[in-house]
Amino acid sequence: MLQLVLFNLTNGLIVGTFYVLMALGLSLIINLSNVVNFAHGNFLAIGGYIAFVLTPFIGFWGALVVSPFLTAIMGYVIEKVIIRHVYTRNHIYSLLLTFGLGFILQDVCRYIWGPSPLPLNIPAEMSAAVTPDLFFITWYRVFMVAVVIVAVAGLFAFLRYTRVGMRIRAGTLDLDTVSALGVNVSALRSYNFAVGSFLAGLAGVLAAGQLGLNPNMGDDLIMPSFIAIIVGGVGSLTGTLLGGLLIGVASALTTVFYPSAAEAVIYVIMALVLLIRPRGLLGEEGMLQ
């Protein structure tokens, strides 16, 4: 029994880290640009596929480093060309736009790489278990969690100590003032979108190594990421981090006792949060309510 609980707990933590990476990227974009990027899951898939293409040439490690940057560049271009046109309009347009974009990206993946799942080869020594007792804790999983910790720490440091990061945080609070102080808000939003895409790309490579690749791999991750944001509180990145881990672990533990409710439980958590604490766990009062 303990083994089973531990097994699912590990799974939950792993899946939770994917949610966290996705949700942090989404959250960044929502906070600064007020756009819910429906295509974020497809950015993730693209990140994974780019790694699939690069692995034969530069190996898994190289792909892990390069692929998120390429995804970020893609996100930057898409923001510049398409998404920035809808910032001043009703939310409905940004939702429909990214929704349509997601369709196109998914079809592009299917067209190029085919509809059937593909494996992303990870170095053989990574798939070995850390200890024979706990067969499910592979080096890859340990490594994955470490990468996510580094990435999240890096993101928070970026937001705290770099000039662009500080501007992004300031813009989240009051974009008009930031603009009045002479910051190029349009460029700021593009950088911010690129950072969000970078996180999606990173999550894509990691997820591909664990779960394999298929054109709609992002679809299963995007809804929990939304919920992570709602549960954690819109406007708070720490909240998003907490929300992602919470629903990952909660859904995994439910799997132990009542497998068919594993997906439902995250929605129950969301409904409870909305009932008891509508702004989310760490959300600020009045923020986007």
Next chain:
Amino acid sequence: MSTVTTPADATVVRPWQQLVIIWALLLTVPFWMPLVGGYTAIAARVLVMALAAMGLNLLLGYTGVLSFGHAAYFGLGAYGAGLTLKYVAASTPLAMLAGTLLGGIAGTLFGLLLVRRRGVYFAMVTIAFGQVCFYIAYKWDDFTGGYDGLRGFVRAPLDFGLFKIDITGNGTLFYYFVLVVFGLAVGLQALILKSPFGRTMLAIRENERRARFLGLPVEKHIWLSFSISCFFTALAGTLYALLNNFADPLGLNYIMSGNIVMIAVMGGMRTFWGPLVGAVLFVMLQDYVSSMTTNWMSFVGLVFVLVVLFFPRGLMGVLQKRSGA
């Protein structure tokens, strides 16, 4: 100066003319549809999607609140009708009542949790609620049919005591049945919009803060508007189940929600008949493209992107603006 008439004024389609044109076209569908290469069942689908989108539009276009989860109420309507026909009684009106109540009441309850949220946040929570319903239908195999959808029911003949109308096999009769329901529902919507309540919805859309200063209970109105819109969309869902004799879990999915929103936007969400026009465009496009290519997703996606970037006011919106109405 005010007496000068521009050429555009001559082409203004007045509301009653619009009404005559629309109803003349709708009533004669079985006669002209085969001539343009369509079939009557697709016209029934257009009406169903139009009704779903018009239901949503009460909220979206007239109250200015965005729900991206209306597929849930559409799908609940469909499942409610299907389950009633399958397990309770072979009665079409009963099935429609049950489905509409199921979707409408679920929407009303969800609405309670929603009304304080705004903007993107409101949309996100509606999406999430929609997915709950999707997962329930998807996972509850033995009751809902799970992934394969709910089968094993057929629409029953309408029994009025004195006479019976058999809508089971006859596509044309069923189309007229859908048209009658559509007409009644749309008439009711027009009445709601003309009522003081409907005017208040517009006031909230135009300036929520001012409406609040006037002492209007904004939250209550949004909740009611959400609830009413869910009832109409659920009614459309029941018709969808009757049309296909099948309830599909994908009908509950957020992709369906996106399609319903798109139909309203494409036709023109600030106009009453916009969603009907949008439904014609959308259903035709979907039917055509999916028969031509397996890559229909990119086409639909491309249409989404193009409409948002270049025709955000939708077809009816553009027409109305151009004719100065």
